[in-house]
Amino acid sequence: MDQESKELGRFAGEIADVARGMGLDFYPVHFEIAPPEALYTFGSYGMPVRFTHWSFGKAFYRLKMHYDLNLSRIYELVINSNPAYAFLLEGNKLIQNKLVIAHVYAHVDFFKNNHYFGRTPKDMVERMAAHAKQIRDYEIQYGRDKVEQTLDAVLAIQEHVDFRAHIARKSEQKERVRSTRRLPTLMEQYEDLWKIDEEEAETKAEVHEDEDLLRFIILNSPTLADWQRDVLSLVREESLYFYPQIETKIINEGWATFWHARIMREISLSDSETLDFALMHSQVLQPSSYSLNPYFLGYKIWESLEKRESLESLFELREAENDLSFVRNYLNRELVEDLNLFNFRKVGAHWQVAETDWERVRDNLVQGLEHGGHPRIVAVDGDYEGKGALKMRHCHEGLDLDLVYLEKTLALVQYLWGKPIYLETVYDSKKVLFECNNGLVTRHPLNDNGERRQ
Amino acid sequence: MNDETIVNRDDWSLHRKGYLDQSRHKEKVQEAIKQQMGDLIVDESIILSDGKKTLKIPMRSLEEFRFRYDFNKKKHTGLGNGKVAPGDILGREAAKGKGGGSGAGEEPGMDIYEAEITYDDLAEILFEDLRLPNLDDKKRPLISHDRPEFNDVRKNGLMANVDKKRTLLESIKRQAREKYQAVPEEEQASAKERIRITPEDLRFKTWETRPNYETNAVILAMMDTSGSMGQFEKYIARTFYFWMVRFLRTKYKNVEMRFLAHHTEAKEVTEEEFFTRGESGGTRCSSAYQLALDMIEADYPPEHYNLYPVHFTDGDNIGSDNARALNLMQRLVEASRVVGYGEILRTHYSSTLMSTLKRITDPKLRLVTIRDRNEVYAALKTVFS
Structure with a gap:
C-alpha cells in the first residue's frame, strides 16, 4: 500500500471514530482512490459496473467535459451497499479528502437508517455486475442493435415503477428474490415468469390501475421476447434501487453537509487547512439562482432544525422523512x-x-x-377496446406534459407493446387521448366523460 | 484506527467503459445528423457564408425521451441574491442551464449541452451519397499526361526506391533457409546477432507509366432570374447550387462549370454574378436551353464530354414557349448524361412546363419539385445519384 493510501486510511479511521462518537451509525466503508476518468465513469453509470448504453456515454462526456473545463468537479461519490463503497479523487488535497470522508460517513449513516432505503438490496454492486454480464450475453446472442433498441425503450419509462408496491401487495416480495447474484439459467427465468403470469391472471378480472407501468408491460406485452422481458426486469430492479436516492436528494445531501461541517470542527486542522475547508464548504453550498442547489437547501433546513430541536429528534427525522415530507414539514x-x-x-x-x-x-x-419529479403514468387496460391495445392514463396534477417528448416516448413504449397504445391526459385544461400506432402519434379530443368526441 | 476502514488504490488505466459508450453516443449523433440533413443543409449561416471557413453548427446531443412536464409551462422555484418581487424579469429564455452541482441526480428538461458539427463534417456526410451519374470514361482525353504508378517489385532498381520491408523479409527468409543447410555452429551464432542483408536480398519498387485519362465533365447550371422568382425561390435555387458546386469541387478534380442566367433571354454569367443576380421580367426557359445547346455545339461535343445541364426555375414559363422548350429539352437530354430540371413551387399544382416536360420519358431527365426548404437534400440526391 502506498503512502497516500496509508495516510488516508489513518485519517478515515479517525474521522469514523469522531462521527461514531457524535451518534452517526454507518456500514463499514471501503474507500477507493481513483483518477478522474474512473470517477466520472462511476458518476455517470451510478455504479462501478453497469450495462452498456449510449446514454451513460453521453453523461460521462458531459461530466468529463465539465471537469476538463474546470466548471465543476465531483467531490464525493458513494454507493449504497454494505459495505459501502466511496471514491476519492486522485490528486485531491488531503483536506479535501478529509471533508469528503466525513461527508461520506454521513451519507452511509443515512443509507443505513433512512426508512426509504430499507428495501434496497445491499449487494447491488454484485447484482448490477451480473445484470451487465447478462445483457452483454444477450448482445452476443441477439445483436447489439436489438438490445440497444430494447434498452432505449425501457429506459424511457424506467421511472414508472411502483416504489410503494410492498405496502399493498405481497407479490412484490416474491419477485424481488428473482434476480440472484449468480446468473440464472434461461429455464429458471422462464419458471419465474410463468409463476408471475399465473398470479397476475388470477387478479386480472378486477380492473385496477397499475402504477407499475414497467411491470405491467413485462407481464402483459403481447410482443416482447423472453430475453426482452428479462432486460426490462433487470432495468426495473435497478430503477427500484436508485429511486430512494432520487427521492432523498435534498434531505440526504443536506444531512451529509450538515455533518461534515460538524465533524470537521471536531478534528484538528492547521490554519491553511481551515481556510481550504471553509472555501470548499462554501463551494458545496454555492447557490445558483435558477435551479436550487439541493446541498444548500437541505443544509439550511437541517441547520434551522438544529436550532430548535434536540439531536435525537434530528436522528429520528433522518429515519422517517424523504425530500417531499422534509420540505413540506420543515x-x-x-x-x-x-x-x-x-x-x-x-x-x-x-x-x-x-x-x-x-x-x-x-x-x-x-x-x-x-x-x-416525474409525471404519474398508470396502466389502465391491457386489452383496450378488445384489440389488445395498451391504455395508459396520466394522473394530471395541474402540470401539462411536454408534447414533443410525449410523442417520442409513446413511440418507444409502443415498441415494447407491439400493438397500438393510448395515453389519456389533460392539455390546456382539456382531456385528450393520444394514440400511437406503428410509431405514429395521433391526438383525439375527449369529452368530459372521457369518451372520444365524434 | 478502525479495522473496518480500508483505503485502496487500484490501477484504473484500463477502465475504458465511459469512452466506449461515449463513442457509441457520437455514432448515434452522426446518424441523427444524417436524418436531419434536409434541415441542416439549408441553414442560412452556411449558405450565406462563402463555405470556405469552418463553421460550427450547434447540434443537440441525442435526447433521452421520457414522459416529462412541459418546462415552459411549469412554475420553477429559484433563489435570489436579494429580495425579489412578483413581476421582476429574470431574463430571456436563459433559465435552462443547469448549475454546477454534483451527484447523479438528473433533472428533466435541463439537458441542453450541445455537440458541434463542423461544415466539413456536414459536407462529408452529405457528399457520401452523391455522385455524377452515368459518367463515361471513354471520352477522348482533353488533358492526358503520363502518370507513374508504383505497382511492381523487382530485383534491380534505383537505391532510392529500395523496398525496405520486402528486403528485410527476403533477408530473414534467406537466413532461415541457410540454417537448414549445414552451416557451422559459430557462423549460426553470429547470424543470430544481426540480420545481414546481402545484395541478392535487395528488392526495389518499380513503376510503370500509364496514360492518365481525365474524365471530362461539364456542368451547365441554368437559373431563372426573372421577376417571379421570389426570395424563397432564389434561396432554394441558391442552396441547391451552393452544395452542388461544393460537391463537384470536392469529389471531382476536373469538372468544368458554366453558369447561365435567364429571364426571357439567356446569357452566360460569372459564378459570382450567378449567385447574386436578381432581375425582372418574364420567363422564357427555351432561351436558356438554346444557349446551352449552342455552348455544347461550340465547345463540348457530346462524344467527348460528359454533359450535365441543370436548370432551376419557378416553372412560371410563358405558355407559348412550352412547345419550343420541350423540343430543345429533348435535344439536351439526347446530348447529355443526365439533365436535372428543378421547379420551386409553393402551391400543390405543378406548372404546365413541368407537365410538358413529363412527356420526355428518357430516365436521363430527372424532374424534381421543391416545395419546402428541407426538400433540397432529396433534390440533390435525385439529380446526383
Missing part, C-alpha cells in the same frame, strides 16, 4: 424569506418572478418532488 416562512426563495415562470419570452409567498413557494417545491 421549510417554513422564516427560511423561505431568509433564502429569498421565489417561484418564477415563463411569460412570453421572459422568465418572470411569479410569487414570493412562502406557502406557494413551498407548495411548488413539493409539487416538483412528487413521484420523484
Whole structure:
C-alpha cells in the first residue's frame, strides 16, 4: 500500500471514530482512490459496473467535459451497499479528502437508517455486475442493435415503477428474490415468469390501475421476447434501487453537509487547512439562482432544525422523512424569506418572478418532488377496446406534459407493446387521448366523460 | 484506527467503459445528423457564408425521451441574491442551464449541452451519397499526361526506391533457409546477432507509366432570374447550387462549370454574378436551353464530354414557349448524361412546363419539385445519384 493510501486510511479511521462518537451509525466503508476518468465513469453509470448504453456515454462526456473545463468537479461519490463503497479523487488535497470522508460517513449513516432505503438490496454492486454480464450475453446472442433498441425503450419509462408496491401487495416480495447474484439459467427465468403470469391472471378480472407501468408491460406485452422481458426486469430492479436516492436528494445531501461541517470542527486542522475547508464548504453550498442547489437547501433546513430541536429528534427525522415530507414539514416562512426563495415562470419570452409567498413557494417545491419529479403514468387496460391495445392514463396534477417528448416516448413504449397504445391526459385544461400506432402519434379530443368526441 | 476502514488504490488505466459508450453516443449523433440533413443543409449561416471557413453548427446531443412536464409551462422555484418581487424579469429564455452541482441526480428538461458539427463534417456526410451519374470514361482525353504508378517489385532498381520491408523479409527468409543447410555452429551464432542483408536480398519498387485519362465533365447550371422568382425561390435555387458546386469541387478534380442566367433571354454569367443576380421580367426557359445547346455545339461535343445541364426555375414559363422548350429539352437530354430540371413551387399544382416536360420519358431527365426548404437534400440526391 502506498503512502497516500496509508495516510488516508489513518485519517478515515479517525474521522469514523469522531462521527461514531457524535451518534452517526454507518456500514463499514471501503474507500477507493481513483483518477478522474474512473470517477466520472462511476458518476455517470451510478455504479462501478453497469450495462452498456449510449446514454451513460453521453453523461460521462458531459461530466468529463465539465471537469476538463474546470466548471465543476465531483467531490464525493458513494454507493449504497454494505459495505459501502466511496471514491476519492486522485490528486485531491488531503483536506479535501478529509471533508469528503466525513461527508461520506454521513451519507452511509443515512443509507443505513433512512426508512426509504430499507428495501434496497445491499449487494447491488454484485447484482448490477451480473445484470451487465447478462445483457452483454444477450448482445452476443441477439445483436447489439436489438438490445440497444430494447434498452432505449425501457429506459424511457424506467421511472414508472411502483416504489410503494410492498405496502399493498405481497407479490412484490416474491419477485424481488428473482434476480440472484449468480446468473440464472434461461429455464429458471422462464419458471419465474410463468409463476408471475399465473398470479397476475388470477387478479386480472378486477380492473385496477397499475402504477407499475414497467411491470405491467413485462407481464402483459403481447410482443416482447423472453430475453426482452428479462432486460426490462433487470432495468426495473435497478430503477427500484436508485429511486430512494432520487427521492432523498435534498434531505440526504443536506444531512451529509450538515455533518461534515460538524465533524470537521471536531478534528484538528492547521490554519491553511481551515481556510481550504471553509472555501470548499462554501463551494458545496454555492447557490445558483435558477435551479436550487439541493446541498444548500437541505443544509439550511437541517441547520434551522438544529436550532430548535434536540439531536435525537434530528436522528429520528433522518429515519422517517424523504425530500417531499422534509420540505413540506420543515421549510417554513422564516427560511423561505431568509433564502429569498421565489417561484418564477415563463411569460412570453421572459422568465418572470411569479410569487414570493412562502406557502406557494413551498407548495411548488413539493409539487416538483412528487413521484420523484416525474409525471404519474398508470396502466389502465391491457386489452383496450378488445384489440389488445395498451391504455395508459396520466394522473394530471395541474402540470401539462411536454408534447414533443410525449410523442417520442409513446413511440418507444409502443415498441415494447407491439400493438397500438393510448395515453389519456389533460392539455390546456382539456382531456385528450393520444394514440400511437406503428410509431405514429395521433391526438383525439375527449369529452368530459372521457369518451372520444365524434 | 478502525479495522473496518480500508483505503485502496487500484490501477484504473484500463477502465475504458465511459469512452466506449461515449463513442457509441457520437455514432448515434452522426446518424441523427444524417436524418436531419434536409434541415441542416439549408441553414442560412452556411449558405450565406462563402463555405470556405469552418463553421460550427450547434447540434443537440441525442435526447433521452421520457414522459416529462412541459418546462415552459411549469412554475420553477429559484433563489435570489436579494429580495425579489412578483413581476421582476429574470431574463430571456436563459433559465435552462443547469448549475454546477454534483451527484447523479438528473433533472428533466435541463439537458441542453450541445455537440458541434463542423461544415466539413456536414459536407462529408452529405457528399457520401452523391455522385455524377452515368459518367463515361471513354471520352477522348482533353488533358492526358503520363502518370507513374508504383505497382511492381523487382530485383534491380534505383537505391532510392529500395523496398525496405520486402528486403528485410527476403533477408530473414534467406537466413532461415541457410540454417537448414549445414552451416557451422559459430557462423549460426553470429547470424543470430544481426540480420545481414546481402545484395541478392535487395528488392526495389518499380513503376510503370500509364496514360492518365481525365474524365471530362461539364456542368451547365441554368437559373431563372426573372421577376417571379421570389426570395424563397432564389434561396432554394441558391442552396441547391451552393452544395452542388461544393460537391463537384470536392469529389471531382476536373469538372468544368458554366453558369447561365435567364429571364426571357439567356446569357452566360460569372459564378459570382450567378449567385447574386436578381432581375425582372418574364420567363422564357427555351432561351436558356438554346444557349446551352449552342455552348455544347461550340465547345463540348457530346462524344467527348460528359454533359450535365441543370436548370432551376419557378416553372412560371410563358405558355407559348412550352412547345419550343420541350423540343430543345429533348435535344439536351439526347446530348447529355443526365439533365436535372428543378421547379420551386409553393402551391400543390405543378406548372404546365413541368407537365410538358413529363412527356420526355428518357430516365436521363430527372424532374424534381421543391416545395419546402428541407426538400433540397432529396433534390440533390435525385439529380446526383
